[in-house]
Amino acid sequence: MRVLSTDAVHLVGKKVELQGWIRLRRDHGKLIFLDLRDREGLIQLVVNPKTKETAYKAAQELRPEDVIEASGVVKKRPAGTINKELKTGEVEVEVVSIKLISKAETLPLDMGAEELNLELPTLLDHRSLTLRHPKIASIFKTQEAVVEAFRETLKNEGFTEIFVPTIIKSAPEGGSEVFSINYYENKAYLGQSPQLYKQIGVGAFERVFTIAHAYRAEPSVTTRHLSEYVSLDAEMGFIESFNDIMDVAEKVIKSMIDKASRIAKISVPQIKKPIPRIKMREAQEIVFKRTKVDHRKEPDLDPSDEREICKWAEEETGSPFVFITHYPTKKRPFYTMPDPKDPEYTLGFDLLGVSEEWVTGGQRINDYKMLVDHIKKWGNKPEDFELYLQAFRYGMPPEGGFAMGLERITKDLLGLENVREASLFPRDMERVDERFSKDR
């Protein structure tokens, strides 16, 4: 009966069977130490020829990533050899037998170091192997926690999880950055976001969220963008003001940071004070006062403004998070609600954190006629939005929502350099699993 590494800690003096991958073999003269990796963590095996000669011989043949079954007795480690970094660091297993389950070929890279420190292309070219490195695997454990926080927070707030399609009939928001599909006899596209479907969902469920794949045919390779990413989307009806949306987004983000910090060393401080909410024009004033660089007439914040305003927020609240509201109407999608008091600006917002956009959202236009009018003004055809418009033709309360990219949040939480590190199998212009050009 197999025992997991972390359970062995509670079985000192007992004989156990462990299964896993060899992470490292260290030959110390007469003793061989093996770091065994299973789904719960690492555990140290000690192979002593005096205990069992056959096991020692088997251990001599072992190489990294070999899969083995080892049985032995759990012992407390001698004082001075306790490893506090490991959950199992107070014990080791004195091995009496080793069975090889699957032999690994010689590795093309050193998987044994504390950090992998590979160039990104190398990391990704060997993705099926490099994923097994504890530091790399832990990125995706954090990612899982981020998604859990998203779901749990929203379920507690009465949201229903829905599943919406990614194949769409026409390419609304622009069209240039959309992938087209050969769909039977027709042309179809991959959706850039689940936006329109989650809005439809409000009519049936009031509050919905969806974890959706979204596709952007980004014509360039940056550290921030993926051609396919996971979009965490929420939408809610019967809002009293667009502050209600930011309230929920703030809860979600706090919960993500909290949950991630419980399982990983994260590089983002906890949010302890309310996140400031300021208009874009106010943000520009603040940046101007602090830097004397005048961007007050610009229609948007540029990356340097975003960094500066995050710095300001950190000084004000201890966390580099700030909601920027009231971007110019022309800069936001057609469905964004203009501020009735000043229709040049919208009731839309971005949550900036760690110097980039973490969340984008806003109140939507829920009036049918106004929505048709906006679709036209934004250069689209209402007939391409038949199902979407239907939702607004038959009674829709004030509503809004938000979206965030899972990989980007994971990247920022862990302080990774490139969003590709936070995607198991990233897609971009140059790569779908393997690189398109193979001149390595």
Place this chain on the structure above:
Amino acid sequence: MRVLSTDAVHLVGKKVELQGWIRLRRDHGKLIFLDLRDREGLIQLVVNPKTKETAYKAAQELRPEDVIEASGVVKKRPAGTINKELKTGEVEVEVVSIKLISKAETLPLDMGAEELNLELPTLLDHRSLTLRHPKIASIFKTQEAVVEAFRETLKNEGFTEIFVPTIIKSAPEGGSEVFSINYYENKAYLGQSPQLYKQIGVGAFERVFTIAHAYRAEPSVTTRHLSEYVSLDAEMGFIESFNDIMDVAEKVIKSMIDKASRIAKISVPQIKKPIPRIKMREAQEIVFKRTKVDHRKEPDLDPSDEREICKWAEEETGSPFVFITHYPTKKRPFYTMPDPKDPEYTLGFDLLGVSEEWVTGGQRINDYKMLVDHIKKWGNKPEDFELYLQAFRYGMPPEGGFAMGLERITKDLLGLENVREASLFPRDMERVDERFSKDR
């Protein structure tokens, strides 16, 4: 401050504010009854001109799907008028004011009936409206519960949730039923399943699950197939036999049935006895004995065999579920492990339930050389599987997993006729939101 319908039940004698959609207006001479729908359910509003003339006048103008805010006093319903079908059936709200939030256009169909009873094309042509019908919306509440059961069961078993891409570089399993994408300067495809990625995931996490969109360019329109569906996929390493996989699949299915039955009237009996596990050849013998129709030399079960064997299972165990194992190796995908005792047959299985396949799964080939060999035998090129093969080159324990289609399970649990009813926005040859041919 808004109160939800189901909370009003606990506020008898109190004044409350409700918000929602008018589901039905019934004019009873001097009284108007309104069924108000919000995210928690329905509640009856009573508008009496003697209570408030202005509210009564407002109520006279209301039509189905209008969005309103109503305030009034919660009262116990008079004896004899209690509605046991409703969570709020013991109360009603005596309205003192009504505010119109959003006016609905005249509905193109009657949304007020207990059952919608629409032809499928009509149901889908008006999807954004028909979704609001309580019976239709409840399908997707059940679907949500099915997914929750999947996740919770697997998390309890030590599985990690992962997110894998849908854009793939080459089309392995056949190619004819795959959608192609124009991917920058290259050709790419939409994955038919997350199979290969979840197997790679075993190397890093041992046990993984993923909730993924899968795409099948089915060249026909059936009641069972969608062009885009949600695939619930799990994969686990260090199995002792392929029975371990069926054990987990059985837990998942039981939990789904249990969870769904708590929120909906389902048409599938609870599983109270272990699900039988029989080889395909044994199943054919059983069918032959029961029907005298001889399919014992056929390479697969046909739909009539599947129905008969489910009937047999129901008589044996009380539930129409049965695992069929050991399908012919040639009929299963290249990665399926042949039975070492009889390599003509695999360690693969299908779970049949309600006369169709609910789950498909099996042990996989974890030996690198054997896998390369199978890829070639199945007519594929190993170089198209570089990243996948990498996972097996560097040590992989015996492993296997299973997959199921979310929409199909939802359909069968609720006894729906067509899988499209269990997809919010179904895609098929003829439809992406709207029908391609618009000759309605």
